[in-house]
Amino acid sequence: MSGQATAVVMSLAAALLFAVSAALQQRAAGDALRSAPVAQRRRRRWLPVAAVFGRLVRDRRWLLGWMVNLAGFGLHAVALRFGSITVVQALLLAQLMFAQLLLRRRPVWQDWLGTVVVAAGLVLLLLVRRTAPADPQRVHVPLAVLVVAAGIVGLLGLARIVPRRRGWLRGAVVGGAAGMCFSLTAVFVVLAGADLARRGILELATDWVIVGLAASTVAGTVLVQDAFAAGPLPIVLTAMSIADPVSSTAIDLLVFDPQRLGLLSLSAYAGVGVVLTIGVVLLVSSPTRKAEARVPVAATR
Known part of the structure; x- marks a missing residue:
């Protein structure tokens, strides 16, 4: 199996595990x-989930x-080694498609159309961005991280x-922050x-990259739990799935592998x-996700 094929398979498998993990943890965090007592939640206005x-x-x-997510992280790391x-x-946008199978409501035609369009976009991306840089540049990584x-x-x-x-809006905003944090984890x-x-x-153990990896992983874990506690799964997962690849692509093309992009x-x-x-718009605006967004969530202020 070629490196690109390995990256695709590992990424899709990781996306499936991340979707399952998100469904389990979102329900647990929301419940x-x-x-939790309102007074307890109000003492944690920045990150209410920290109270529970x-x-x-x-x-x-x-x-x-958490265990499913850990397995997904391992596959994700393998994918980043090859792609x-x-x-x-x-490719982690595939979480949105896998999440359809985990919703409490049956998907409608708009869900499936959105799935097909996202899949088509991912295929096009594979054709446009075929290889990973053999030696990613890191001189501007600290600035990108900041x-x-x-x-x-x-x-x-x-x-x-x-x-x-x-609550759904707060879940989306914090989910976006979690997605950006996950992009930093991918960078590290x-x-x-x-x-x-x-x-x-031995050299890796003394590199600052390890500290960054640990910090971004912990921060991403806390943020995603807070987002899950605030909003419904489809909204949070969508925000994360958009913020992550946008941030990652910017770092890849501007920092890791800087190149002059022609008009084509x-x-x-x-x-x-x-x-x-x-x-993504088709998926987010579907009646299925709107119905999920009406699920009551806890007050956080």
């Missing part, structure tokens, strides 16, 4: 926050979701002022893999973006 983390780690659904971060992170981190902090500040009756995984192949595990290349990427956007 835990809804059952002790309850979550004792929830069998949440623990099962470009642009392709791998975009920019993305600033975006995450900005989204969290926005989430803090969202009215409590708009790529750098760690390159270091490991080039220098060995820019048009190709723009075309892929349009197709994926249409597919």
Whole structure:
């Protein structure tokens, strides 16, 4: 199996596991926050889910979701070793398609049309971005990390002022922040893999990349649980699935593998973006997801 094929298979398998994990953990986090006393939740206005983390780690659904997510992370790391971060992170959009099978309501024609359009966009992306850089450039990575981190902090500040009756909106905003955090995790995984192949595990153990990987992984875990507790699965998963590949693609093309993109290349990427956007809009605006969004969520303010 070629490197590109391996990356595709591993990415899709990881997307399936991430969708299953999200479904399990979203239900556990939502139930835990809804059952917590209001006063307890209000003491954690920035991250309300932090007030119930002790309850979550004792929830069998949440623990099962965490183990499934860990398995997905392993497959994700393998995919990033063989494919470009642009392709791998975009393929995680398949979570939206797999999530359809986990909804409490039967998908309608718009769900399936959106699925087909997203799949078409991913195929086009595979044709446009075929290979990963053999030695990803890292000179501007710290600046890129700071920019993305600033975006995450900005989204969290926005989430803090969202009215409590708009739980779905808060879930989407925090989900976007989690998606950006996951893009940083992917960046650090790529750098760690390159270091490991080039220098060995002893050199990797002393590299700042390990610290970044640990920080982004922990932050992403906390943010995604908070998003799950605030909003319904389709809304949160959609926000994460959009923010992650957008951030990852920007870092890949501007930092990892800087290149002059001609008019043809820019048009190709723009075309892929349009197709994926249409597919995502179809999925987000479907009656199935609107019905899921009306599921009551806990007040966070």
